Amino acid sequence: MSGCPSRKRSAPPDSIPESSDLPASPSWLERLANYWLHFDRFGWDVAGIFLLALALISLLGLVGKSWAPFQGAVLSPWITFLTRWLGWGSYVAVLAIAYGGFLALQRRTVRPMRIPLGHLLALEGAYFSLLALMAYFGGNLLSRAEAGLDGGIIGWGMAYLVGLLLPPPWSTVLLLLITLLLLAIGLGLTNWLGRWIEKQILASEGEENSISEEPDEKPLSEETIPATQTAGPDTKADSLSGLSTPPVRNPVLPPFNLLSNETSAHPDEAVIHDTAMLIEQTLAEFGIPARVVGYRVGPTVTQYAIEPGFVEKTGPDGNLVHQKVRVSQISALARDLALALSASRLRIEAPVPGRSYVGIEVPNPHTSLVRLRPVLESETFQKLTSPLAIALGKDVSGQPMVADLARMPHLLIAGTTGSGKSVCITALTTCLLMNNTPQQLRIAMLDPKMVELVRFNGVPHLLGKVETEQERMLGVLKWALMEMDNRYRLLEEAHARDLVTFNRKQERKKLPTLPRIVLIIDELADLMMTSPEQTEHSLVRLAQLARATGIHLVVATQRPSTDVVTGLIKANFPARVSFAVASSVDSRVILDTGGAETLLGHGDMLFIDPEVGSPQRAQGVLVTDAEVEKLVTFWQKSAVQGPAEAAPWEELVAIEGDKSDEMLDQAIQLVKRTQRASASLLQRRLRIGYPRAARLLDELEAAGVVGPSVGSGKDREVLLPNDDDEEDDEEGMQDYNKEI
Numbered sequence: 001m002s003g004c005p006s007r008k009r010s011a012p013p014d015s016i017p018e019s020s021d022l023p024a025s026p027s028w029l030e031r032l033a034n035y036w037l038h039f040d041r042f043g044w045d046v047a048g049i050f051l052l053a054l055a056l057i058s059l060l061g062l063v064g065k066s067w068a069p070f071q072g073a074v075l076s077p078w079i080t081f082l083t084r085w086l087g088w089g090s091y092v093a094v095l096a097i098a099y100g101g102f103l104a105l106q107r108r109t110v111r112p113m114r115i116p117l118g119h120l121l122a123l124e125g126a127y128f129s130l131l132a133l134m135a136y137f138g139g140n141l142l143s144r145a146e147a148g149l150d151g152g153i154i155g156w157g158m159a160y161l162v163g164l165l166l167p168p169p170w171s172t173v174l175l176l177l178i179t180l181l182l183l184a185i186g187l188g189l190t191n192w193l194g195r196w197i198e199k200q201i202l203a204s205e206g207e208e209n210s211i212s213e214e215p216d217e218k219p220l221s222e223e224t225i226p227a228t229q230t231a232g233p234d235t236k237a238d239s240l241s242g243l244s245t246p247p248v249r250n251p252v253l254p255p256f257n258l259l260s261n262e263t264s265a266h267p268d269e270a271v272i273h274d275t276a277m278l279i280e281q282t283l284a285e286f287g288i289p290a291r292v293v294g295y296r297v298g299p300t301v302t303q304y305a306i307e308p309g310f311v312e313k314t315g316p317d318g319n320l321v322h323q324k325v326r327v328s329q330i331s332a333l334a335r336d337l338a339l340a341l342s343a344s345r346l347r348i349e350a351p352v353p354g355r356s357y358v359g360i361e362v363p364n365p366h367t368s369l370v371r372l373r374p375v376l377e378s379e380t381f382q383k384l385t386s387p388l389a390i391a392l393g394k395d396v397s398g399q400p401m402v403a404d405l406a407r408m409p410h411l412l413i414a415g416t417t418g419s420g421k422s423v424c425i426t427a428l429t430t431c432l433l434m435n436n437t438p439q440q441l442r443i444a445m446l447d448p449k450m451v452e453l454v455r456f457n458g459v460p461h462l463l464g465k466v467e468t469e470q471e472r473m474l475g476v477l478k479w480a481l482m483e484m485d486n487r488y489r490l491l492e493e494a495h496a497r498d499l500v501t502f503n504r505k506q507e508r509k510k511l512p513t514l515p516r517i518v519l520i521i522d523e524l525a526d527l528m529m530t531s532p533e534q535t536e537h538s539l540v541r542l543a544q545l546a547r548a549t550g551i552h553l554v555v556a557t558q559r560p561s562t563d564v565v566t567g568l569i570k571a572n573f574p575a576r577v578s579f580a581v582a583s584s585v586d587s588r589v590i591l592d593t594g595g596a597e598t599l600l601g602h603g604d605m606l607f608i609d610p611e612v613g614s615p616q617r618a619q620g621v622l623v624t625d626a627e628v629e630k631l632v633t634f635w636q637k638s639a640v641q642g643p644a645e646a647a648p649w650e651e652l653v654a655i656e657g658d659k660s661d662e663m664l665d666q667a668i669q670l671v672k673r674t675q676r677a678s679a680s681l682l683q684r685r686l687r688i689g690y691p692r693a694a695r696l697l698d699e700l701e702a703a704g705v706v707g708p709s710v711g712s713g714k715d716r717e718v719l720l721p722n723d724d725d726e727e728d729d730e731e732g733m734q735d736y737n738k739e740i
């Protein structure tokens with residue numbers, strides 16, 4: 001039904017022309033299909049009650065064979081048939097019928113238990129060999145079998161056949177072994193034993209070699225979903241990280257075995273099939289025909305691919321037309337599906353970009369931790385060949401999700417408290433430290449939370465120490481701006497377009513190269529609260545211009561509101577990661593679309609890659625304290641240690657601390673608003689004396705807000721744009737939020 005295209009029902013070719021306007025009657029096949037669809041809703045209940053009743057009557061018939069009330073035209077032949085063919089095994093058959101009825105009744109209310117076909121066949125095999133065993137124990141006499149004793153005629157026949165192969169008592173021993181083996185297979189004991197043995201072997205081989213992860217895509221019915229855009233078609237081998245050839249590594253860099261390997265939990269295939277069935281059932285109950293055509297298993301969620309079916313509608317001309325179900329109808333049922341699947345949160349991707357199906361992401365019963373090592377070793381990561389390649393996590397099909405910070409060129413991270421921002425920043429920093437020497441990369445870290453990033457103190461890549469005081473952080477931003485201007489001058493002198501070209505030229509001339517710089521801020525909100533103008537101005541200028549000079553920003557915040565993530569900041573940070581947020585409004589502030597409010601926390605993220613556009617879901621990498629410690633120790637031991645370097649912004653911080661005027665923010669605002677900058681204007685508007693106004697002007701010049709002096713009494717050039725654009729932007733944002 002669901003696969004047929006939309007079409008009009010046509011009248012028979014030879015019918016009267018006028019009658020073509022009348023709706024043609026449906027064919028017998030369609031009528032039968034319709035009846036079945038209606039019947040299907042109650043069919044399981046009817047079948048369940050019938051089977052339970054049959055089991056009960058059969059049991060009574062077996063127990064009271066010779067009792068008059070249980071003799072009858074239908075019951076007696078049925079009981080005779082059972083006992084004659086199955087002997088004492090009829091009781092087991094009756095129990096099986098009752099169990100079948102119980103499963104059929106359960107089907108509409110709770111998730112029914114599914115027995116794999118192999119197990120079912122093994123159980124049947126065990127049953128028949130048990131009948132043969134019973135026949136042996138009764139002396140294997142046909143007369144007893146015909147009287148309904150031992151294993152019945154079937155048991156007798158099987159015992160007879162086995163007896164032709166092996167003489168007793170070996171035939172009995174063989175049958176006993178076969179029965180036990182088939183029973184063990186049918187009850188799943190062999191699987192359990194296999195897993196246990198595998199675990200023991202892995203444990204004895206040690207953690208180092210323990211990973212041999214299998215690809216997670218498995219066929220559900222005939223089709224499976226192809227891999228995601230990030231992973232690419234040839235990345236299946238990535239997940240076999242333990243088996244693939246390890247990449248050749250620069251011996252100067254830390255070895256991969258500093259990092260832990262991962263052991264992933266694979267969700268039960270039966271659970272996946274049950275969930276798929278429940279999704280189809282729930283949608284059908286809401287009148288939406290749809291089919292689950294595949295699934296992808298990720299570390300946190302499993303994505304089910306739903307192919308919308310067709311519904312019959314009467315068109316304006318009265319004809320019946322087949323209309324495809326609208327995807328919005330499916331996404332509107334997110335809460336009902338979550339209820340039916342007993343899921344805490346559920347995300348619907350309607351449709352999955354570039355595919356012809358809707359993705360329903362259901363949380364896994366057990367989440368797997370994603371470790372850095374398998375992602376670093378994966379082919380997807382190796383293919384990036386960029387020193388600033390970063391491992392973000394694994395996507396909904398368990399494939400590594402990686403990105404290149406050099407191309408982004410800056411990253412904005414948001415999420416509520418405890419959603420995984422700091423863990424993400426730690427993973428990202430670890431990744432950069434794994435792939436760069438201190439000569440190639442320097443990192444500056446600002447951490448107002450004071451506890452998360454201080455673990456990196458002492459690593460030779462770090463400029464100064466991790467800054468935790470607000471007053472010093474503004475000095476760092478100011479230094480970054482100065483460093484950028486400095487680098488631009490150097491690039492200009494060397495006639496180089498960017499840092500890569502500049503370094504290449506320097507290497508050719510055997511001159512020192514410049515390292516890349518990554519500036520990491522773990523909480524933007526604090527900075528924006530204390531000094532909004534200066535912070536925003538510095539960040540925006542860096543974000544707009546710093547890329548060519550090899551300076552990149554990674555900024556995180558737990559307050560995704562428009563006063564922290566302003567329109568200007570957003571516009572300059574196209575690459576964004578959102579962890580779980582409180583509402584869809586917050587999600588829109590970060591991602592420009594909803595969805596982050598349905599994330600599960602603990603590293604579950606949506607990533608917007610400017611080159612892809614739509615948000616991609618992933619489970620973030622988790623790096624442990626022990627791994628960071630090992631890495632820091634490695635670099636401390638291997639890098640040539642000079643005398644402890646003072647932070648390059650020390651001088652600026654001192655000036656800032658001594659001289660910075662608390663009116664600087666007001667002065668910036670005034671200058672931006674009026675687009676004029678002179679000491680007399682500042683004196684008049686801010687009600688201050690000349691010396692303070694002159695000093696403020698100097699500070700404005702140092703901060704890059706106004707140009708140099710152009711003669712006494714003349715206004716200086718204002719380097720910042722008028723606030724109007726920004727106001728428009730913010731007003732637009734407010735209107736947008738109101739609309740939401």
Ligand SMILES: Nc1ncnc2c1ncn2[C@@H]1O[C@H](COP(=O)(O)OP(=O)(O)OP(=O)(O)O)[C@@H](O)[C@H]1O
Nearest residue numbers: 416417418419420421422423558602603620621622
């Ligand atoms: N990728 C991950 N895998 C597994 N667990 C994670 C992951 N990321 C975070 N968690 C869990 O979530 C907890 C909180 O993470 P984290 O400290 O990064 O949150 P946060 O967003 O920085 O919070 P805050 O803003 O309050 O500092 C961690 O202690 C860890 O238990």
